[in-house]
Amino acid sequence: MREARTVAKSLGQLASSELICEVFARCFAQSHRSLLVAGGDEPFYQPAIVSDDYHQIVFRADYAASALHEAAHWCIAGEARRQLPDYGYWYEPDGRDAARQSVFESVEICPQALECLFSYAAGRRFRVSIDNLGGVEIDPFPFQLAVWQQCQRYLRNGLPPRGELFRQALAQEFGTSVALESINIPLSYVVDKCLISNR
Secondary structure, eight states: OHHHHHHHHHTTOOOOHHHHHHHHHHHHHHHHOEEEEEEESSOEEEOOSSTTSOEEEEEETTOHHHHHHHHHHHHHSOTTGGGSGGGGOOOOOSOOOHHHHHHHHHHHHHHHHHHHHHHHHTTOOOOEEOOOTTSOOOOSHHHHHHHHHHHHHHHHHOOOHHHHHHHHHHHHHHTOOOOGGGOOOOHHHHHSOEESOOO
16 A cells, blocks of 8 residues: 555655545544544534544545645644534635635634645645635735745744644655755745635
């Protein structure tokens, strides 16, 4: 199995959502009874209903970017938040005005910066998500810059503990740089392209 993955990586195939789920499960299924689960129409976090069940981090369809993004939210959420459906947060749907978009972006900086580092570790391209197809047109650069700056803070000061464990596991699985201090994320990695919505 490991040989097949090595061949796949050498052929330039991207980390699949299935393999990302496997890596996540190796890190957290036993210690935190938490799993990444593909197939959602929309992302959603469902805490376990009974104590011997698993918490489920549901991501969109089978999109690897969505898996990494939702894993980032989970890695940031504290213990109390992880006991609440969708961490107890609101989600402002598409069609946000400028003020609501600004609030949305302010709470997405850290998760997207962590997702950026997960994407890098998995050998995937990262794209900042504005996630507002039906809303006002905005300049994406200030948000992209804020995500990149938070990435730099994580590289200097360290990631949240679960985030670092997952990042290291992804790096080991996909053969990228494990040592945090050896990682260089240029601004162009974050700013190069911006999708309006990719999760």
